Amino acid sequence: MTNYQFKIDEILDKIRSMGAKVVGLQFPEGLKVHATEIAREIENETGAMVLISGDPCYGACDIADVEMEGLVDFLVHFGHTPLPIDHKVPTFFVEAHYQLESMEILKESLIHLEGTEKIGLVTTTQHLHLLEDAARFLEENGKQVLMKEGKGTLKGQVLGCNFSSVHDLPVDTFLYLGSGNFHPLGIKLSTKKPVIIVDPYLNQVRDIDEFADRILRIRFARITRASEAEKFGILVSSKGGQSRWELAKVLKKMIYKEGKEAYLILLDEINPPSLMPFMDLDAFIVTACPRIAIDDSKMYEKPLLTPQELEIVLGRRDWEDYEMDEIKY
Ligand code: SF4
The missing domain is CATH 3.40.50.11850 (Diphthamide synthesis DPH1/DPH2 domain 2)
Incomplete structure (x- = not known):
């Protein structure tokens, strides 16, 4: 029994009208526990075969269309509304509304x-x-x-x-x-x-004030530490919706202008083990998901910065003008 509304009837209608033989399903982590129950219903009701994406999914920026291209006729993505990006497989977005007991x-x-x-x-x-x-x-x-x-x-x-x-x-x-x-x-x-x-x-x-103050203190400490860095890694995502290649190239030039070194590193998953081979670098700039530098900062040995934080490190932006990083589509 779940409090989420998965619009199953609408999904079944879509599968039937498209005549889809193989259907892909993708869920963010919190909804993945419902995957097999939904797959069972789709297979029983339509006769289509279901392929569940088992990889982590971080958002509407991280659709499994590339991985599923050629394997499925149709992909159902749960938990997000679409971002204005093209997908390689016809993709249906199901918002998965949560039913609250009360709004008291x-x-x-x-x-x-x-x-x-x-x-x-x-x-x-x-x-x-x-x-x-x-x-x-x-x-x-x-x-x-x-x-x-x-x-x-x-x-x-x-x-x-x-x-x-x-x-x-x-x-x-x-x-x-x-x-x-x-x-x-x-x-x-x-x-x-x-x-x-x-x-x-x-x-x-x-x-949010207390939390925001705590995060800003941490960000200030990371920026201060990165100010001494001479060698930077610029992390670029290979996920379609998180790739900011043009920005990464601009940042590399910006760092070189200050007489420092910068290396572009392409990654699908950014986590501490994936950065281990690059420990000769002093700090990293994340042009992928902005949450990585903010939410996961404590997990990393070296400072991870957002592009706006790099600007502060290089003296091109004042701390008072601190801005949250956003991926603009
Ligand atoms: S914060 Fe942005 S980039 Fe990160 S998972 Fe969410 S939508 Fe994607």
């Missing part, structure tokens, strides 16, 4: 929103269907709710590292509905506005 927790947010009038309401793909009710609740309690579409995102949606739906939204405070700290942190750093998290999983309302 929203009432508590009113205490945190006292004295504020204009609220920017934001969430991730799994909770988009809750935005309307949440907006109504806030409006009934005297708030003005603002939401907008971003580049490649729906109204009120933050998707991975795409925060374009909150840029330039004229609000006093953002209210983020969902779990985790990465998205609220991104909203805070890209807007400099207060962010209140309404987390229905932990049944908790909190602000």
Whole structure:
């Protein structure tokens, strides 16, 4: 039994109408436990054979179309909405909405929103269907709710590292509905506005300030350490949606102009073992997923920086102008 809605009927209809004989399934880590149950239903109902992607999947930027090309007729990707990138296999995106038992927790947010009038309401793909009710609740309690579409995102949606739906939204405070700290942190750093998290999983309302301060202190320490670096590795992703090759080349030239060395390194998975052969380098710049430098920083022996952090290291940007890295499509 699951709290997720997987739109199985819609998937079955698609498979039948396409006459697909082999269907690929791909899930982010949190949803992968449902893979065999969904595969069984598809095979029983349509007679198509299912191939499940067992590799880690980090986001809509990491679709298994390249790996599955020639093996499947149709790929179903769960848990994300599409980014504006081409796929090598026809791909159907299933948002997998999470059904919450109750939204009582929203009432508590009113205490945190006292004295504020204009609220920017934001969430991730799994909770988009809750935005309307949440907006109504806030409006009934005297708030003005603002939401907008971003580049490649729906109204009120933050998707991975795409925060374009909150840029330039004229609000006093953002209210983020969902779990985790990465998205609220991104909203805070890209807007400099207060962010209140309404987390229905932990049944908790909190602000992002303490977490954001802690992350910024860590980032400052990494930047300070990297300031002494003479040799940099620039990590480039071979994942279609995370590849920023042009940016990587610009960064390499930028580093050389400062009289330092820089080496471009292409990787599919970025993790501490994959960097082990490059320990002669002093610091790494991640042009792949922006979360790697921020979320996984403690796992690495050498400083991992975002492109904007490199600019600070090289004196081309002030610390006061610190910005969250975003992959812009
Ligand atoms: S690159 Fe962006 S969308 Fe992809 S996994 Fe990282 S944060 Fe998410």
